[in-house]
Amino acid sequence: MAEKIHNPQSTIVIGYGSTLRGDDAAGPRVVAAVARWELPGLRAIAVHQLTPELAEPLSQAGMAIFVDARVGGGGVRLHPLRPTDRLSALDVHIGDPATLLALAHALYGRAPRAWLITLPAHSFELGTSLSPLTRRSLAVARRRIRTLLKRKHRRSRLS
Amino acid sequence: MSQRVVIDPVTRIEGHAKISIYLDDAGEVSDARFHVTEFRGFERFCEGRPFWEMPAITARICGICPVSHLMASAKAGDGILAVDIPPAAEKLRRLMNLAQIVQSHALSFFHLSAPDLLLGFDSDPAQRNVFGLIAAAPDLARSGIRLRQFGQEIIEHLGGRKIHPAWSVPGGVRAGLSDASRTAIREKLPEAFSTARSAIGHFKTMLDKHRDEAVSFGSFDSLFLGLVGDDGSWEHYGGKMRVVDSTGAILEDHVEAGRYQEIIGEAVEPWSYLKFPYYKPRGYPDGMYRVGPLARINVCRSFGSPQADDELIELRQRGGSTIKASFLYHYARLVEILGSLERIALLLDDPDLHSKRLRADAGVNRLESVGVSEAPRGTLIHHYHVDEDGLITRVNLIIATGQNNLAMNRTVAQIARRFVRGPKIAEGMLNRVEAGIRCFDPCLSCSTHAMGQMPLEVSLFASDGALLDTVAR
Numbered sequence: 001m002a003e004k005i006h007n008p009q010s011t012i013v014i015g016y017g018s019t020l021r022g023d024d025a026a027g028p029r030v031v032a033a034v035a036r037w038e039l040p041g042l043r044a045i046a047v048h049q050l051t052p053e054l055a056e057p058l059s060q061a062g063m064a065i066f067v068d069a070r071v072g073g074g075g076v077r078l079h080p081l082r083p084t085d086r087l088s089a090l091d092v093h094i095g096d097p098a099t100l101l102a103l104a105h106a107l108y109g110r111a112p113r114a115w116l117i118t119l120p121a122h123s124f125e126l127g128t129s130l131s132p133l134t135r136r137s138l139a140v141a142r143r144r145i146r147t148l149l150k151r152k153h154r155r156s157r158l159s
Numbered sequence: 160m161s162q163r164v165v166i167d168p169v170t171r172i173e174g175h176a177k178i179s180i181y182l183d184d185a186g187e188v189s190d191a192r193f194h195v196t197e198f199r200g201f202e203r204f205c206e207g208r209p210f211w212e213m214p215a216i217t218a219r220i221c222g223i224c225p226v227s228h229l230m231a232s233a234k235a236g237d238g239i240l241a242v243d244i245p246p247a248a249e250k251l252r253r254l255m256n257l258a259q260i261v262q263s264h265a266l267s268f269f270h271l272s273a274p275d276l277l278l279g280f281d282s283d284p285a286q287r288n289v290f291g292l293i294a295a296a297p298d299l300a301r302s303g304i305r306l307r308q309f310g311q312e313i314i315e316h317l318g319g320r321k322i323h324p325a326w327s328v329p330g331g332v333r334a335g336l337s338d339a340s341r342t343a344i345r346e347k348l349p350e351a352f353s354t355a356r357s358a359i360g361h362f363k364t365m366l367d368k369h370r371d372e373a374v375s376f377g378s379f380d381s382l383f384l385g386l387v388g389d390d391g392s393w394e395h396y397g398g399k400m401r402v403v404d405s406t407g408a409i410l411e412d413h414v415e416a417g418r419y420q421e422i423i424g425e426a427v428e429p430w431s432y433l434k435f436p437y438y439k440p441r442g443y444p445d446g447m448y449r450v451g452p453l454a455r456i457n458v459c460r461s462f463g464s465p466q467a468d469d470e471l472i473e474l475r476q477r478g479g480s481t482i483k484a485s486f487l488y489h490y491a492r493l494v495e496i497l498g499s500l501e502r503i504a505l506l507l508d509d510p511d512l513h514s515k516r517l518r519a520d521a522g523v524n525r526l527e528s529v530g531v532s533e534a535p536r537g538t539l540i541h542h543y544h545v546d547e548d549g550l551i552t553r554v555n556l557i558i559a560t561g562q563n564n565l566a567m568n569r570t571v572a573q574i575a576r577r578f579v580r581g582p583k584i585a586e587g588m589l590n591r592v593e594a595g596i597r598c599f600d601p602c603l604s605c606s607t608h609a610m611g612q613m614p615l616e617v618s619l620f621a622s623d624g625a626l627l628d629t630v631a632r
Contacts, residue, residue: 106294
């Protein structure tokens with residue numbers, strides 16, 4: 001297998017959730033907008049769920065941002081992430097990004113600096129509409145991502 | 160005092176189930192059952208929908224094998240239109256179905272079964288998972304993930320997305336394969352072949368270490384059903400149905416999709432939402448049959464591609480001309496990956512794939528149609544009745560995993576009798592029962608056409624029905 005190149009300048013943004021289950025589409029919707037920015041070194045991936053195949057592109061990136069819906073109210077939240085050290089049974093369904101980071105590290109020896117952005121979500125009924133709260137949160141989530149990217153860019157210029 | 164031991168949930172399978180093992184007063188296994196506790200109802204809520212929508216709707220039955228439903232559903236739709244789809248469309252559908260087989264079988268072997276096979280059934284449960292596999296065989300783990308990804312990428316190249324691609328439709332397909340996609344797929348084929356061959360080599364080594372499991376994991380006489388080509392070669396999309404017995408004698412041959420009800424009946428049991436298909440001439444439950452990789456190999460004469468045929472010869476030398484041991488589903492799965500890759504390579508060079516003729520247009524010309532295709536787990540049947548406006552009036556879905564239901568139950572009982580001894584139940588014994596089910600690679604989301612998850616539990620009952628113990632994994 002050809003060794004893929006780790007690019008510390010690159011960022012991967014992964015939004016996950018079902019686009020047919022109301023507010024669960026928040027992550028993919030944010031990432032779809034991020035993809036339209038067409039920034040160099042930025043890879044935006046919208047997926048139904050986190051899967052082991054994402055471990056390789058994660059391991060190649062310098063920074064990862066995960067975007068997901070969160071049951072409940074409140075605002076958009078931003079958390080730093082670390083690879084989990086509880087390596088419970090993993091199958092095709094990876095429940096959380098920390099496990100995926102752990103998988104990336106286990107398989108490829110690298111896991112990027114990572115963040116999790118969660119948007120408040122109320123309704124997960126069948127349908128493609130977002131609730132007003134989640135819809136309003138999309139712009140906030142996008143701003144958070146821009147801030148993280150700018151911060152990363154500043155750090156790389158200083159180093 | 161007899162006991163019922165229940166394994167709930169069964170881990171590392173797709174979907175949810177529980178297993179009940181009944182012990183008699185002497186602590187010996189008297190019976191065992193594989194319960195499917197999901198209920199879904201696709202057959203009912205599809206009524207009233209236009210048949211055009213059925214590929215997209217039924218693809219949502221499952222996130223692992225949506226392509227299989229796309230194929231069978233689109234073929235049923237082709238029949239309602241009464242069209243022969245353009246040659247390019249059939250070949251493109253075949254390409255996607257082969258990719259589906261590669262990715263699904265890779266998932267089954269590398270993610271779900273390899274931890275047991277490589278690390279051992281008695282190894283520490285905390286390690287007997289993909290992370291344990293990574294620690295023990297990192298190259299194997301990495302290559303397995305990439306092999307699954309390869310299959311998914313072909314699906315994405317064709318259908319625009321890896322899961323639920325809205326691409327195969329009644330009359331043909333929505334889009335062709337670009338030159339750039341063809342090149343991208345071709346570039347990754349060598350690695351995929353290497354992984355498949357390596358996995359087969361690993362399995363042969365594992366097989367020598369698991370002789371006990373090989374003879375006790377669902378090794379019994381049964382019938383086998385699958386599609387075959389007109390020349391008896393391995394089929395996955397077209398062809399007709401064939402049924403053979405455990406000696407290899409052909410009981411049914413050249414059975415077209417529309418005649419499936421002549422040979423397949425469906426029974427129900429009160430303790431499972433999964434139906435029990437059976438071979439009608441032998442009645443229920445004597446008409447037990449198996450489908451899937453093992454059955455496809457048993458009903459076919461050859462793969463028709465050199466590398467897979469070489470491996471098929473060795474597989475049959477090890478397992479018999481008609482292979483009865485369900486443990487060898489794993490081996491069959493790997494050989495099917497290899498054969499599928501060979502066919503993908505040939506299709507990529509087919510000039511028909513450049514054609515722009517991808518759909519046949521027609522209206523409702525038949526009010527009933529059956530589409531049959533081979534899903535990774537076995538033969539999949541979609542049977543639709545429509546009205547003059549093309550609205551569904553009745554649906555019957557016979558899912559691969561459902562057709563293995565009787566055999567899975569028999570397998571659970573066989574393993575339980577061999578490895579389970581009351582009153583102490585060791586982790587390794589319970590895991591062998593689960594692992595026996597995993598040989599079939601069941602997709603329970605499909606087989607009950609269900610949605611959502613349901614809680615599961617382990618229950619231990621006395622012979623008088625009194626609950627003795629409850630455990631949740």
